[in-house]
Amino acid sequence: MYNFSETLESLRAKDLYRKLNYLEAAQDPYTIIEGQKVLLLSSNNYLGLCNDERMKEAAIRTIQEYGVGSGGSRLTTGSYKLHQELEEKLAAFKETEKAIVFSTGYATNVGTISALADPDWVIFCDRLNHGSIIDGCRLSGAKLVVYKHCDVVDLEKKIKRYHNKGKGLIITDGVFSMDGDIAPLPEIVRLAKEHNLLTMVDDAHGTGILGKKGSGTVAHFNLQDQVDIQMGTLSKAFASEGGYIAGKQSMIDYIRHKAKSFIYSTAPAPHTIAISLQALEIIQKEPERRKSLLEKAQWFRGELNNNGFSVPMDNSPIIPLQVGDADLALQWSRKLFEEAIYVPAIRPPTVPQGTSRLRYSIMATHDYKDLKRAIEKTLQVGKDIRNNSEKKQ
Incomplete structure (x- = not known):
């Protein structure tokens, strides 16, 4: 008999266990997850048409x-x-x-x-x-x-x-x-x-x-x-x-x-x-939608790079912030969620081992003020995680 529970426990131990996050509102710049209003930075709704x-x-x-x-x-x-x-x-x-x-x-x-x-x-x-x-x-x-x-x-x-x-x-x-x-x-x-x-x-x-x-x-x-x-x-x-x-x-x-x-x-x-x-x-x-989208995505990439991160500068709305280990990606994602920002941790087998990441995706309907807050919180969470890691060592 195949032991499904054993396999699931192995996934949990490797920080590869997945759960579903249920949305309770439309996929706008802000949505509701687990009863909390959060800035949505993970949707493929690039042009903001899901609730048009x-x-x-x-x-x-x-x-x-x-x-x-x-x-x-x-x-x-x-x-x-x-x-x-x-x-x-x-x-x-x-x-x-x-x-x-x-x-x-x-x-x-x-x-x-x-x-x-x-x-x-x-x-x-x-x-x-x-x-x-x-x-x-x-x-x-x-x-x-x-x-x-x-x-x-x-x-x-x-x-x-x-x-x-x-x-x-x-x-x-x-x-x-x-x-x-x-x-x-x-x-x-x-x-x-x-x-x-x-x-x-x-x-x-x-x-x-x-x-x-x-x-x-x-x-x-x-x-x-x-x-x-x-x-x-x-x-x-x-x-x-x-x-x-x-x-x-x-x-x-x-x-x-x-x-x-x-x-x-x-x-x-x-x-x-x-x-x-x-x-x-x-x-x-409405070509201005994609123009606005790509301008915001490029700005977001530039801000991450200007603050010490390394993200590719290709002109697309998908922005990967590689952090390496699955555990670290999960920590970062959870901390951002506590700050009312939803960015999922992407882990193997979706991406290769050692390249777990936060996958930001920008929408044309995002506001620069909200994107700026997301940058600030990303920086702060990264700093806090590093400080905690150094204390443990």
Whole structure:
């Protein structure tokens, strides 16, 4: 008999046990957790649309017209004209021929990669890619070759070593979810062209934020016509749910026939799709939101660095403050919560051993006054933890 309790105790001993934090209010700059009003610095609600009145009105209107559920998978009774409208508008937004919407971002990556690749393929994967990418690669049966994080020199060496001129794919996050850095897409695309490989970019954290029109990391580098597979989610800047793939029409049609997580999953509910459509309209019409977001994120990074911390200066709303040990990250997070600031401790296996961190994420709707207080409290908590540690020694 497997001893679950023993394993759980082992996780507690390593400070890797996880509990759920239940929110009692909307994901605004301030929310309520455990009955306490806290400054929310951990949400993927980058553009602040989760509680936008236009988004709520779109959901209410659609529920009144279509009801609350989709009633089946996309291939049976679950596809609505709203799904078709969103897919057409996402394809135009991403400057591709076609797009297909899945129920979640995880299902999008797992279903797409396992549908496209097979044991005859080799997939080159950044070491810090999202877990859904890794799972999709493994399910495909393809040879998985992991290259050093954002290291195009290592990628090129491994392409020369493992690519046998057969079918191959390079996959990378656009913006990495735990580090906030941006992939070197121009160099990756260059290598893919030189070695006849396809490219896939998971742009979950770049869509709605980067690029002249907010369409993401690919557009940020002006590579719209050179990246083969663009993946994105509707649950970050879009403040909705679901994921999608954008690319050539023939590839999208193939995915519709082959991706099991598309075929066997209940479709996103109509009101969820209406929310996504409303978000897309706001993103396109209100560029000042992402401008304000990135300015605040850069300011926050600069303040941390100016005060002795070391955080990467990539222009994204995700700001990792590495502290090393899981125990230290937990202490820091708990102390900040006592100061009415919620920043989660990110620990293995989400991040590599020894790189536990506080993951700050900025929203366009944050106020500089609140961000300044967060910096001050972060500095004070760090100082207190260090002093306590020195006293114990």
